[in-house]
Amino acid sequence: MANVMNVHSSVPTDAGSRHPVAIAGLNHWFGEGEARKQVIFDVNMRIEGGSLTILMGPSGSGKTTLLTLAGCLRDVQEGSVKMFGQELYGASERELVANRRRMGFIFQAHNLHESLTATQNVMMGLEVHGRDDRGRYLEASHHLLGLMGLGDRFDYLPSNLSGGQKQRVAVARALVGNPDIVFADEPTAALDKDSGGRVIRMLKRLGAERGTTTVMVTHDNRILELADRVVTLEDGRVVDDSAH
Amino acid sequence: MTNALARVLGRLPIGWLQLVHSKTRLAAAVAGVAFANVLVFVQLGIFGALSETILVTYELFDADILISANDANTFLEGSNVARQRTYQALTVPGIAAALPVYTALTEWTQDDGNTSSLQVIGIDPGAARFLRQDLRERIPELAILNTALLDVNTRGVDAELMDTVKSGRSIDFELNGRTITIRGAVSFGGGFTADGYLFVSDQTFLRIFQKRISGAPDHILLKATAGAGVAAIVDQLNLIFPRDNLRVRTLERAAQEDLAYQTTERPIGLIFGFGVVIGVIVGIVIVYQVLSTDVADHMREYATFKAIGYRQRFFLGIVLEEAVILALFGFAPGISISWFIYGVLGQKSGLPLEMSVATATMVLIGTILACTFSGGIATRRLASADPADLF
Known part of the structure; x- marks a missing residue:
């Protein structure tokens, strides 16, 4: 993972802190x-740094809403x-955006830009951090795509990739910027077992290796x-919370 | 191109990549911008020709001051001026010479039945110094009664006949029941008021237009003595003359006032001015439609970028990048087609349609601004790109 870029090293980070995500007394309505309907009921949760936490539950249980609130x-x-000790309740748009730049998002649908090649799509995960040596961005993007088994698909447009390949490009886009935390919604749904x-x-x-929380x-x-x-x-409530 | 744009923008040229990805949409957008450009260019060309043909009448003369009737909004319109004002003006210090000018429109029906309208201008052939340099040596020829100089650019004249005029051979024709001999050709060019000009002496003019009298010219031209303050003379003449029925202006100001009147108050000027506005609106609507559709089609991708942490100005940059590319790509065929139309239209109409660097630059800048404006409106749809909807 040496070539994953530490692009936001200048951003104050406490990614290695014990609880990068701390949720307390969270309620949410749509x-x-x-027509107002409560979808999250008094959720309390602390997520360990560097851990892989899975949210499960039936459709409509509020797991995706929880993901978007934390994200x-x-x-x-x-x-x-x-998030990293910063309160999101009442946070400004600027603060939310700055936080999002420390995160990686993997969506159920790949949401790749149809006009950009696989490499360019991955580079979008780096360019958000500002202008840099494009050569370094390119190198890091190629490295991630290689790790995803797409070393021979650098210049392919999404329309020429299979569903699984597109999803792997999306994963590479989420990880290339070396995020402190990754939020993923069914990231393996479109992928084969391997x-x-x-x-x-x-x-x-x-x-x-890097304390990235998922x-x-x-x-x-x-x-x-x-x-x-x-x-x-x-139904919007935590009914089971078990460590493995 | 992608690498060059990436270097200029300092990021991936997503706008460019989006445009070239949908080649049909790009072609339609470029065609739309080009069409709007052609509309604007043609309207501006005709508008420019209108302006030029208005001014050319004034440019025939070499004088400092013009005395006209108060209702003379154009060179051809308005009441007459009493010739006695000529002598009155000459009493003012600083006035070197004065010249009554007669002008009127008439129809010239040729042997083949074709009709051309002529703006006839009659002056004293002994006052050549009131005319621009190239006319001065020709005007004494008009001292012979019933002779004229014909504008070689007059529309609707048989080519063979015009060739005869150009060759210098005299030809006779009938005008208002009087036989006139054309003794030569001069070059002015027709306008929107008449198909061409006919220069005659004041005495010939009064024979062609028998209801006109020598004591009532249309205008009086004045030449100031060398070094005299023209503005001060104009002020003084305005004090002497009754302001309720006469207007005294410098010749240059008279030309500008005529131009302003015809381009902003007469239907013809308004129509062409409106045509330019319509062209701009058409361009804005087309580009807005293309960019707006483009934004709508990429809403999920933009929402993804928002989730990643891209700010609103990034999306504005993409849409404006597309807008400027469309402006430049549309301008190139737009100006080429317009150039061709200018040539054909100018040849057929005799109007001085000219593609000046200033006009082309103005249209290019206008196109970029209009496309940018459209792009700015189109980005409003981006506000509805909610990254939370992606999950």
Whole structure:
């Protein structure tokens, strides 16, 4: 992982802190007026630095909402979400964006830019940190794609890649900037067993070597045994929280 | 191109890559911008020709001051001026000479049945110094009654007939029931008021237009003595003359006022001015439509970039990058087609349609600004790109 870039080394980081994500008394609602519906009920959770935490639960249980709240993609309505010690409740857009730059996102859908090649898509995960030596960005992007088994697909457009290959490019995009924390939603859903295993092993390795924390929503039972912790939600409440 | 843009922008040229990825959309957008450019160029060309043909009448003369009737908004319009004002003006210190000018429109029906409208200008052939240099040596020829100099650029004249005029041979023709001999050709060019000019002596003019009288010219031209302050003379003449029926202006100001009147208050000027506005609006709408669709089609990708941590100005940069590329790509065919149209239209109409560097630069800058404006509006849709929806 030597070529994964430490692009935000200048950002104050406490990624190695014991609990990069600390959630307390979190409630969340969707809709307004009579249509207002509570989807998260008094969730309390601390996530260990460098760990792989899996969120499980049936559809509509609130796991994805929890992921987006912790991922600075939604405003915290009630309760506290601290990211690297910084309170997200009432945080400004600028602060949320600065936090997001320390994160890596892997979506269920790859969401690759159709006009950009695999390399260019991965480079987007680096360019967000500003102008730098493009040669270094290129080298880091190629390195990550190589680790994903896409060394012969650098200049391919997404339309010329299989579903699994696209997802691996998306994973490379999320990891190339050496994020402090990775939020992933069903990252292995589109991958075969080998590719899925490769992605999870890489996340685990990042956790062990660099202290990268991973929070993942998945229904993939093959991964459960690799997780440090599995949190199960039902109807917006944590019903089980077990360390592995 | 991608590498060059990446060096200029300091980032991946996503706007460029998006445009070239959808080649059909790029072609449609470039065609749209080019079409808007052609609209604007043609309207500006005709508008410019209108302006030029208005000014050319004034440029025929070499004088400092013009006395006209108060209602003379153009050179051809308005009441007459009493010739006695000529002598009155000459009493003012600093006035070296004065010349009554007669002008009117008439129809010239040729032997083949074709009709051309002529703006006839009549002056004293002994006052050549009131004319621009190239006319001075020709005007004494008009001392012979019923002779004229014809504008070789007059529209609707049989080519063979015009060749005869150009060769210097005299030809006779009938104008308002009087036989006029054309003794030579001069070159002015037709405009929007008439197909061409006909220069005659004041005496010939009064024979062609028998209802006109020598005591009532249309304008009076004045030449100031060397070193005299023209502005001060104009002020003094305005004190002497009744301001409710006469206007005294420098010749240059009269030309500018005529131009302003015809381009902003007469339908023809308004139509072409409006045409330019329509062209700009068409361009803005087309580019907005293309960019807006482009933004809508990439909403998920933009939302992903937002999640990664890209700020709003990054997206604005992408859309503006696309806007400027479309402006430049659309301008190139736009100016080429317009150039061709200028040539054809100029040849057919006789209008002085000219593609000046200033006009081309102005349209290019206008195109970039209009496309940028469209891009700015299109980015408003980006606000709805919510990264939370990606999960």
